[in-house]
Structure formats: structure tokens, C-alpha cells
Amino acid sequence: MTTTLVKPAVPVAGGPGRRAASVLTLAAFEARQLALQIPVVVLGLVYLVYVGYQLLGRDEGMDAYPVLHDADRATQGGPMLLCVALLACVHRAALLNRRRGLEEQLSVLVMSPPRRTLAHALSVVPFAVGVALVVGVQFGWAALRPGAAGHGSLAELAVAPLTVLLSGAVGVLLARVLPYAAAPVLFVIALAVVVTLLGGVTGGAHGVQWLWPTVQENGGTPVPGELLGRPAGWHALYLAGLTVLAASVAVLVAGGRTRALQVVTAVALAATVAGVNGQTPGTSASLQATRKAEADRPGKFQTCVERDGSRYCAYPDWTGWAADWAGVVRRVRAEAGGDAVTSRLIVRQRIQEITDLTTDATLPTSSTRGTVTVGTQWGGNRVPEFAVGVARVLVAGNEMASIDMCDARAVTTMWLALADDPTPTDTFRRLRIDDSLTGPAAVLTPDGGSMGVSAQATEVVRELLDAPHDTITARVKAHWPQLTSPRTTAAQAAHLLGVNAPKGPDDCGEG
Secondary structure (H helix, E strand, O other), X not given: OOOOOOOOOOOOOOOHHHHHHHHXXXXXXXXXXXXXXXXXXXXXXXXXXXXXXXXXXXXXXXXXXXXXXXXXXXXXXXXHHHHHHHHHHHHHHHOHHHHOOOXXXXXXXXXXXXXXXXXXXXXXXXXXXXXXXXXXXXXXXXXXXXXXXXXXXXXXXXXXXHHHHHHHHHHHHHHHHOOOOOHHHHHHHHHHHHHHHHHHHHOOOHHHHOOOOOOOOOOOOOOOHHHOOOOHHHHHHHHHHHHHHHHHXXXXXXXXXXXXXXXXXXXXXXXXXXXXXXXXXXXXXXXXHHHHHHHHOHHHHOEEEEEOOEEEEEOHHHHHHHHHHHHHHHHHHOOOOXXXXXXXXXXXXXXXXXXXXXXXXXXXXXXXXXXXXXXXXXXXXXXXXXXXXXXXXXXXXXXHHXXXXXXXXXXXXXXXXXXXXXXXXXXXXXXXXXXXXXXOEEEEOOOOOEEEEOHHHHHXXXXXXXXXXXXXXXXXXXXXXXXXXXXXXXXXXXXXXXXXOOOOOOOOOOO
């Protein structure tokens, strides 16, 4: 019997071009396999449906007037579940050979473990590109709206696709460090626990908060872009560095020892550290001083235009809305009488001093005669609220004087605001805090406060909205001095306007 000894095959190294091509070929194959995984398919469809629903629903109300430096970061949270699915499926794919006992057989191939590891990390690139396209559509849809204001940030828009890349890199790293099927689930749970504990211990410190891939800070009233104070560029650098670092460490653990890999790992580590360092500091003293200055002295930071004898002042991001504001002022003036038809108004945009980006602001009420406050949101209920704001200044002279109106002036104000509204009764209901059409209530105003309307005034306004428009307008103009006098009651206003008068004295309780 003759025994033949055969030495194990030694991987044959091709040229750099061939090695790169083999990695990309395997990455493309693994990407196709990922696209067939049920969690990726289901959560990918959920993400697309979620985005589609948002886009189709943003054609009216305040969504028709998006603020782009809020819209950019609103793209970040959508793909998070998809990222979790990709992390788990990439981890599973990277362990497939180990689970099937093929590591020994594959070790004789030209495709070495380090390069197979890199291919798995690159397999999520098509998904990152897809998410980037979706993000582009989301933001482009908002940016192309005629009422769009402000400017977006490329760094904010990059967060979603960078998070997808990070999920793939972490999945591969876990496969090399923790080659167990349950590792992704345990990792996600452990990460959530650690973040929660750190948040509790540090009181939600700025630096800890920004270690998470997405920090949306949504829900607050929009503020000028220069006052956001978000370290978006540093955060994008942090995510990019962390992604490359995770992938590089995974390749190192798999046996990669090339000089190029070591350099890439060192650069990625430096980028990650720089990103963390840059995004850790909270709001600087200079930024907080600027925020206070723009809230307290808005005129110094605004651009003003003249329209129809009135002045419209807005922060640079919102100058395009002046025409919409002027249209409301023109409509309200058309129903007024006396000097209100020609009196000069100053419509001034205001913000509250900013403490965070998640709080709805209550704007200061102005005591300056002829000044109307407007906020940084428009569309939907903000339009009739602004109409009330204009009307109360035309009737009472200034916003502060309108707070305690409990007489005919409340009736006149609501008529001016609602007379030319396409759905006046429904709008009247939406303006009232209690969403009713009976009894006393507070009516919303653009400064975030309210104006009291008595039960008697409410009855008169409902009567006016059911009466012929031209007839009431003529009577308002004819009796303007009496209708804007604090000595005239709601019942007397009803007699002057020719509608049924309510019984009892004016009661402006908020009900």
C-alpha cells in the first residue's frame, strides 16, 4: 500500500485589483441574501410605508409650510428598526459558515477570513444607499413646497444612511467577537439598559445623549437655524468614524494584519474620538447669549418689508412668509371700519428664549400699539390664530389691551377674523380651547396665549356667521366706534348688528 501525503492548499493571493473585486462580488452576493431575509423585507416595507404616509399627508395645514432645519433631522428616526434587522441578519450571515461547519473547508480558498469579514460589512452599503435616496425624497418633498422655510443640513441628512452602515459593521463585529446566535438581541438590550442608566445618572447630559446614533430633538417650536446649537457635523464624523472602526476591528479579529488595515483603524479611532469630543459640550455661553438677544431684541436680527402700508419683519429663514401674512391682514382689514382700514400695522415675528428644542414656546404679548405678533409656524390653525391676532390689534389698539376684553370688542374681533373664512363655524370651534360653540371660552392667539370670549359674545358670533355677510360688514363699518368701545356690551353689539341679542351680562370665564 502506498501512502501519498498531500499538503493543505495555501491561499493564492491575486493582485490588489482581483482581491478587491472578489470582496465586492461577495459583498454583492451577501447584499442580495440580506434583501431576502424576512425581518429586512418586513421592516424595510414598514419604513417605506411610514415615509409614504408622511409624504402623502403633508399637503395641507402646517405641514404645507415645513421648516427645513427641522425637516432634515425628522428623517433620522424612520430606519431605526430596519437597522436592528440588518444588524441581526448580518450577524447571522457572518456566522453561517461556522454554524454549518464550513470554516475548515473555506480556509483553503483564496477568499481569506479577513476579506470575507469585510465583504459582510460592505453588504449593507446598498441598503444605506437606498435609505439615502429615501431621505433625499423626504427632504426634497419638503424643500420643494412653496411654503418651505429655512435651510437643511447635509450632516443631519447623513445620519440615517450612516446609521445603516453602522448597523452592518456592528453586526459583523459581534459575529467575530460573540459568535452566538443570541448576541444581537443581548447587545441591543444591553445597549438600551446602559443608555438608560447613563441618562439617569448624568441627568440626560448632552454628551451622553449624543452617543446614540440619532438625536432628533423634535416637537418644539421652530427656531432660527443659527440658534439650533446641534453639533451635527461632529455627530456625522462620530458615526462615520465609529462605523469604520467597528468594521476594522472585526477584520483584525478575523486575522487581518496588513499595514493599511492598521492605519485605517488608527484613523477611524481618531475620527471617532474627535467626533465624541466635538459633540460633547453643551450649549455655549455665546450661543445662549445670542438666543436671548434674538428673543429680546428681534428687530436687530430681522429683515422687514413694506406691504400695503404695513411693515412685516421676520427672521431671515422666514422672510418668504411675509406675503401670506399680508394676505391675512388684507382680508381682516376688509371687514373693519373707521381708522382700522388704513392704520399702519407692524407684524413682527417673535421667538421665546430657547432652553431646548423640544418645548412649544409661549411668545411674549406686545404692548406696543399697532404691533401684531406672529410665530415660526404657519398653515392650519396658525392662520386663523393670526387673523385673531390682527383683528384684536385693530379693535383694541395693542395685544395687551385685548387680554381683558369682555364686551362688544370680543364680538367685533371674532367677526373680523372669521367673516371671510371659508368654513367660519368650524374654524371658530377650532380656535376655542374647549372645541365647543357654546358658553364662555378662551380663544387661541398667535402669541400662544388666549383671549376670553364670553358666553354672550359666543352666541352673537354664531348669529353673525349665519347672517348675510355683506349686511353684517356694512353694519360693522357703520357702527365701528360703538363696536370697539369697552362700554358696549355683547348684547348691545347684537342690536347694532341686527341679530338676536343674548340674555344676561357678559361672562368671560373660560368655562
